[in-house]
Amino acid sequence: MTKLTAINNNLHIINARLPGYRGLQQICVEQGRIAQILPMREAISSTQSLDVAGDWVSLGGVDLQINGALGLAFPEIQAQDFSKLAAVCEFLWQQGVDGFLPTLVTTSIDNFQRSLAVIGEFMQKDEPQQAKILGVHLEGPFLNYHKRGAHPAEYLLPLTIDNVQRVVGDYASIVKVITLAPELDATGEAIAYLRSLGITISLSHSQATAKEAQRAFDRGATMVTHAFNAMPGLHHREPGLLGEAIVYPGVWCGLIADGQHVCPTMLKILLKASDYAQKIFLVSDALAPLGLPDGTYPWDTRQITVTSGTARLADSTLAGTTLPLLVGVQNLVSWNICDVESAIALATIAPRKAIHLPEFIGNWATQLLRWRWYETTKELTWCRLVASGEF
The missing domain is CATH 2.30.40.10 (Urease, subunit C, domain 1)
Known part of the structure; x- marks a missing residue:
């Protein structure tokens, strides 16, 4: 072309x-x-x-949940990694991504603070032909122990204002999204505090009932992280967190379309129930080996094995993907889940709407x-x- x-x-x-x-x-x-x-x-x-x-024309993709690329894990980033981060931004641009939220999964407070400091400094740069860092997504550490998935249990924290302040520190201005389990905040004080900082609240890694999720949405939560994963499934007598998110106005759900995190049939059900790009956006949930071949790689103090773009821990726990965001668009079309227009919108228009970015x-x-x-x-x-x- x-x-x-x-x-x-x-x-x-x-x-x-x-x-x-x-x-x-x-x-x-x-x-x-x-x-x-x-x-x-x-x-x-x-x-x-x-x-x-x-032909169809769109803006590039926006990835609101990506954990690393080219061997660089965002929660482990160091001050000397500027060139590596620049290479990641160039690589993502080449993969059709205009902007992204580096995602910091559950780790120590020291790691959170160091990564936030490095990313915050890097965000002062504005280079052409690079995907732009739009802010940071904190996925943890305020998660339900029983739905922690691959997140290390030793770094999980109770959801209190004091702990939020310890994690976010002086970097609230660059934290765009935080994923948390709403049942950990019975009073709603922590959610109210996070909203006062201008941080978008996303629910996941949670055992919340529909009523608990509804209270969180009433208090200002507006997103769900990786729908279906790390939360109770849909049930006809207890719709749970995801069921409430589908019917609650103004709530957006991130969705991984790699065929492993969610089976194609459930992808189709969720998209139809949620009116496609009116309430759903695609994410990659890609890990540091994105852009590298299949193999075994370090991941915090553990290892992950990547096979055909799917990353798992040694005990087979699903850890993430190494597939670029726009592969999800191509998957949805090739699996006959939705039409070309809807699939493109899910990776380009919908994530922009979810975090209030201009569309064209x-x-x-x-x-x-x-x-x-x-x-x-x-x-x-x-x-x-x-x-x-x-x-």
């Missing part, structure tokens, strides 16, 4: 299909940024145009992806639509 430069230039992209828009659209780029999206029937004069011939207007044209669906082979491919340095 053709790649053109729009940085510091004007470009008119025509005959594009965009998720959330009906019919063919034209994208007007001014000074490198998306300025307008208009139906093709509206005449616009332009000195340079790019006809995408009915004002973004750089270099963020645009071009998707092509091959009907005969049932294959969905993508590439960056424009690339700086070429005109």
